Amino acid sequence: MSLADDHNTVRRPLAEPVDVGRVGIWSNPLRRGDEAEAVAAIREIEALGYGAAWLPGGEEGLGERLSAVLGATRQLPVATGIVNIWTHPAARTAAMFSEVDAAHPGRLVLGVGVGHAPLVDAGHPGRYREPLASTARYLEELDSATPQVPRSRRVLAAFGPKMLELAGREAVGAHPYLTAPSHTAWARSILGPDALLACEQHAVLEPDPVVARAIARSYMTTYWSLPNYLNNFRRMGFADADFEDGGSDRLIDGLVAWGDEDAVLARAQEHFDAGADHVCIQVLTPGRIGFPLAEWRRLAVAFGLPTRGS
Numbered sequence: 001m002s003l004a005d006d007h008n009t010v011r012r013p014l015a016e017p018v019d020v021g022r023v024g025i026w027s028n029p030l031r032r033g034d035e036a037e038a039v040a041a042i043r044e045i046e047a048l049g050y051g052a053a054w055l056p057g058g059e060e061g062l063g064e065r066l067s068a069v070l071g072a073t074r075q076l077p078v079a080t081g082i083v084n085i086w087t088h089p090a091a092r093t094a095a096m097f098s099e100v101d102a103a104h105p106g107r108l109v110l111g112v113g114v115g116h117a118p119l120v121d122a123g124h125p126g127r128y129r130e131p132l133a134s135t136a137r138y139l140e141e142l143d144s145a146t147p148q149v150p151r152s153r154r155v156l157a158a159f160g161p162k163m164l165e166l167a168g169r170e171a172v173g174a175h176p177y178l179t180a181p182s183h184t185a186w187a188r189s190i191l192g193p194d195a196l197l198a199c200e201q202h203a204v205l206e207p208d209p210v211v212a213r214a215i216a217r218s219y220m221t222t223y224w225s226l227p228n229y230l231n232n233f234r235r236m237g238f239a240d241a242d243f244e245d246g247g248s249d250r251l252i253d254g255l256v257a258w259g260d261e262d263a264v265l266a267r268a269q270e271h272f273d274a275g276a277d278h279v280c281i282q283v284l285t286p287g288r289i290g291f292p293l294a295e296w297r298r299l300a301v302a303f304g305l306p307t308r309g310s
Contacts, residue, residue, distance in 0.1 A: 021051015024280035049305030090141035113157025188275030212258035261302035
């Protein structure tokens, strides 16, 4: 299976677009790992032909890390997944975006979202409130900042219908995380035909089902305590029993693509068929050790990505 014919072009025209391509990489170590290793890793991502790199937000040093990874590459877009609206005031976020974008024009996509009440309220009880209205106000503040963050350069972490509607109106689109293709189809029906839909997909390149599911479960234990994820899993048809004992096989298999490269490609194609413009692959490995360079290389070949000179 190959997506080489159209992997590098978003099919929906966007004002002032950042072309994130069809296939990207989502990587926590790009944000939180050693900076020198992150620089080497993102150069590899670009050389392998991926359309974009996604990294989480985090409270401190985000601008510095974005500058480092953008500065290490020639044209690769970089997106945040996500900047938390409670910990990053809009004025500060806009200033950071402006500074980074001025140095690396047209390559930064700002993903913002509300995060999760148990994490947001830890140490700050009551901070997480009215998430939809708070997000709308945050986007208004980005609009009124000087300089502003253009709507065409921001996406929302969106699961439910109202947040997806907001993403379609006040951002270039949505960045759903840890979802199944059934959610992608539903999200597209709410966003409409023109909004960007950039879906994250967990993947384990391991053919043994016992080993693959064990690797997936080791990453996913945190999610079982976060209501926003659980509610969205229920929305996708999973039941409370699926969340017990580290997650049922049905749940793991529905959320994580595991097996060989063709299994990952097939899951990505399901998202595309359901209406996704972009799928960013987050490769899970045993022990969460370093950057999965070997797996990124295997997937780049399987997707038929055009390698770029270093």
